Amino acid sequence: MTITEAIEQLDKSREQISSLENLNKTQRFVQEKIQKQLLAGIEKLSISTKQKKARAIQYTANEELIEQIIAATFLVKTEERRQTEERSPNKEPLKIKSKKEVNVKEKDDKETCWIIGICQLPDGTIILADDKNRTIKRLDNDYKVKDHCDLGSGPLGICCSGESEVAVKVGSSKDGKIQFVHIGATLSQTRSFDIESGGYFGLSFFADKFWVKTVNGINIYNVSGTKLMSIDKSFSNEISESPKGIFPAGADSTSQYISDMNESVAGVDSCRTVTKVFRDKRLSGVAGVDSYRTVTKVLRDKRLSGVMAVSCYQDGILFMAGFLSDNIIMFRNDGICLGELIAAEDNLRHIRGMCFDNKHKRLLVGNSSNKLYVLELDD
Incomplete structure (x- = not known):
């Protein structure tokens, strides 16, 4: 459960208590118990979130690669590939x-x-x-x-x-x-x-x-x-x-x-x-x-x-x-x-x-x- 979800349930429980005036002691006790549990869960989630450290990612250029690219005479080399498949000497002409x-x-x-x-x-x-x-x-x-x-x-x-x-x-x-x-x-x-x-x-x-x-x-x-x-x-x-x-x-x-x-x-x-x-x-x-x-x-x-x-x-x-x-x-x-x-x-x-x-x-x-x-x- 997330902090946001816990807070939403806590607010819902409070609304139930305030809207029902004729709650007996047992019912009120149950709702208060639920609220305490929700509050305890929210506190734990908050502590856990604070303990998580933000991770910073840093990108460093490969200077050796940059120098190699600058020194290169070409990046891609194309060659025309000659067809090796030829007609059989005995094949009929066109x-x-x-x-x-x-x-x-x-x-x-x-x-x-x-x-x-x-x-x-x-x-x-x-x-x-x-x-x-x-x-x-x-x-x-x-x-x-x-x-x-x-x-x-x-x-x-x-x-x-x-x-x-x-x-x-x-x-x-x-x-x-x-x-x-x-x-x-x-x-x-x-x-x-x-x-x-x-x-x-x-x-x-x-x-x-x-x-x-x-x-x-x-x-x-x-x-x-x-x-x-x-x-x-x-x-x-x-x-x-x-x-x-x-x-x-x-x-x-x-x-x-x-x-x-x-x-x-x-x-x-x-x-x-x-x-x-x-x-x-x-x-x-x-x-x-x-x-x-x-x-x-x-x-x-x-x-x-x-x-x-x-x-x-x-x-x-x-x-x-x-x-x-x-x-x-x-x-x-x-x-x-x-x-x-x-x-x-x-x-x-x-x-x-x-x-x-x-x-x-x-x-x-x-x-x-x-x-x-x-x-x-x-x-």
């Missing part, structure tokens, strides 16, 4: 489940579209570059043109350069620039930086650097526009025996892919050293270059010529589009050729723009026409 064509020509377009590049932002937004109509176009979820940005000059390359930003290559054969476009409520041009030999198709973004096609090879710029180095045509000798040049065909999270415009494509890291070669007599070469510019792989198939677009499927399969051979060939990341997805007889001519839509799991293909080809794959 097949086209369905194919549709979407008209991407706008009312104000004066020329037949020439889709020279397609890229996807982290939120899934698709942006395509239309060289003949001098615009880049944002697509909706049905791949129809939502809005566009007039560049004043035909785009010669496009790549995603930020969460809501794309970089576009524009210019002439002597000079040019990398124009950044913010993708928000509208498409708006922001900053830019000058480049050499801007009038040649070819732009890729890998390891926080821009890989820009030039008359003599590839120039590499940082995001501020500082030219870091050049890779000349002699590099293509690391890819194949009969190169026609080098071209930055695309990139994934581990490699920049450089085509020799003939039979090979090399995967290169940022140190430009070839470490792995993908070979198939039917494919033009492509080199895979990792972030240290080391050539990590080379892919070849004689059926493929003039690779100008490389895109990566969700489980590491690479799609390579031949601009001259009018086809798309698939490779596993370990170099095994999985065959043709699109053959020359499918009449998809002069493929220059290609992007795998990770949001909807479809391969998007563009060329010198008003159509965007949407391929849904069945694996």
Whole structure:
């Protein structure tokens, strides 16, 4: 019983005595006895309460921990974990489940579209570059043109350069620039930086650097526009025996892919050293270059010529589009050729723009026409 409860009962007992005048001696004795017991209980509770000491809690900072936090270079470290699960070498290649064509020509377009590049932002937004109509176009979820940005000059390359930003290559054969476009409520041009030999198709973004096609090879710029180095045509000798040049065909999270415009494509890291070669007599070469510019792989198939677009499927399969051979060939990341997805007889001519839509799991293909080809794959 608490002190408050005891006092309440004591008051109740007193009220009973005062309200009942005809209480006999026995009844009055009982009520007085109850009151004495309640008073004794209240006294004990009061003494017990006074004897209990208040406890003060004090918090002291751990100075050693504070010093460790201040000295630490990071509190949380994130790492991208590469998928190790790969397709079995004997597994059947991907097949086209369905194919549709979407008209991407706008009312104000004066020329037949020439889709020279397609890229996807982290939120899934698709942006395509239309060289003949001098615009880049944002697509909706049905791949129809939502809005566009007039560049004043035909785009010669496009790549995603930020969460809501794309970089576009524009210019002439002597000079040019990398124009950044913010993708928000509208498409708006922001900053830019000058480049050499801007009038040649070819732009890729890998390891926080821009890989820009030039008359003599590839120039590499940082995001501020500082030219870091050049890779000349002699590099293509690391890819194949009969190169026609080098071209930055695309990139994934581990490699920049450089085509020799003939039979090979090399995967290169940022140190430009070839470490792995993908070979198939039917494919033009492509080199895979990792972030240290080391050539990590080379892919070849004689059926493929003039690779100008490389895109990566969700489980590491690479799609390579031949601009001259009018086809798309698939490779596993370990170099095994999985065959043709699109053959020359499918009449998809002069493929220059290609992007795998990770949001909807479809391969998007563009060329010198008003159509965007949407391929849904069945694996």
